[in-house]
Amino acid sequence: MTTFIHPSESVNRPNSPGQRFLYAISDVWTMTRRDFMHWRGRPGTILLGWLFPVMIVLMFGFLFGGAIRVPGDGGYFEFLMPGMFAMTMVFGLETTVISVASDASKGVTDRFRSMPMNASAVVLGRCIADMLNSIVGLAVLIGTGLLLGWQWHDGLNAAIAAIGLLLLLRFALLWVGIYIGLSTKGPEAVVSVQILVWPIGFLSSVFVDPSSMPAWLGAIAEWNPLSATAAAARELFMNPGWQGDNWIARNGILLAIIWPIALTAVFLPLSVRRYRGLRR
Template identity: 70%
Template sequence: MNATTRRLPSGAPLPRLGRALADAWTITLRDLNHWALRPGTVIVGWLFPVMTVLMFGGLFGGAISVPGGGGYFEFLMPGMFTLTMLFGLETTMTAVTTDAARGVTDRFRSLPMSSSAVVLGRCAADMLNSVGGLAVMIGAGLLLGWSWHGGPGAALAAVGLLLLLRFALLWVGIFIGLAAGGPEAVTSVQILVWPVGFLSGVFVDPATMPAWLGAIAAWNPLSATAAAARELFGNPGHGGGSWIEQHAMLMAAGWPVLLVAVFLPLSARTFRRLKG
């Protein structure tokens, strides 16, 4: 007796997921091709954090003491890895907003493709770019004298937390880019990147700030990832007595999960509701 093959209907979840991933990969390749035509933009984006490391490590490092001892440069590098995950977010916002303003997004929406493919593809392309940028930063840190003192497993865990933060922040940028009225509106958001980066434990111990400002800095998601990365890399950290600082590892995983849970659905819904 011949066995009967049962086929899933075309509208079943698995075929829909496969089509969505295939469409997202197409969008990813589109963005990667754009970068291949303009490699200078990508290279400058990768080298800018290196310049920031040289500026803070070389100009200000000698004047900053690390709580509990240790060199400031080793304290700084995990923080700069974290800040690198924030850098370039305005590029994501601008690209999404520009596509919407030029009608590219409307064109995608008119095609027989998954409605989530555009935002997923953009996120995937930017994640690949982020991996390259983080690799450049780690290489620069090693050349300048930074090193990790834990095992390879702990170092990979630190890299994983850094990329998890980047993944979460990308969904924040995609949502803002879709919700913005045009490329000009993104400019007002771009000026917040530096305050968010500085108001954290990336460069200094939040305990050295005024109490109210230090509390805000300690609850900054960047602070949790920077503290967790320092712990996993075996680099000097600032410790801290507050609950958020004592549970940096937990918060370094919890903050990104929360951001993704909020902004991924918002991004998908905002894309579907864009006016044609």
């Protein structure tokens, strides 16, 4: 294992707020760079993570697309891609949980805690590295959609806003994954995330209209944070989407902002507190 530490001056760090902030930024970047180096040693896993959503798009688009009627009789890929962009924000959380849980169970996290470094650097570094990985994965999927005929119809600013909402959801979900990884050590952490990822992904408006489900199940799907982001992306890209007259259907963009902020407000401090409390 390779561990990065600061030079000898890191042992006696200055106490001024500005210098502490600069050292905190340096600590976070050190931990982010550590994750990059680990990924460089297993490029196949990273590449597979980028291509797996592409496979899902091709499978649903070509195998099931002809059987699904799109609102307004639009093209199926126009409808599918914004939902898949949102669903991709859930994919890959297993990798986050595995890495965090592995570091905690092997004592690596305890070693970091014994060093003169910012207490939040480990979890923040992990989150930043995974966000950069998610950006590349989303770019790959957007490129795939463009090749398949998908496009946005309301200008670049609206498209950037949609991408921003997608990454905001990813940022929030990463904190959920980090918290699970810190709380559950061992293989059960991966199983717990896999159990959560697929129901969250499919129990949504990504592939089907919630009104076609039993009433109680449709209500759960409508309130799913993934449904909110998918609906907001379709609206901003001006792609066809499921129509509805209720408050949820009319406020997709608002919910796509509220849900990630609420999840982050809960799980970011929980993750930092959990990290600080390990092995105490």
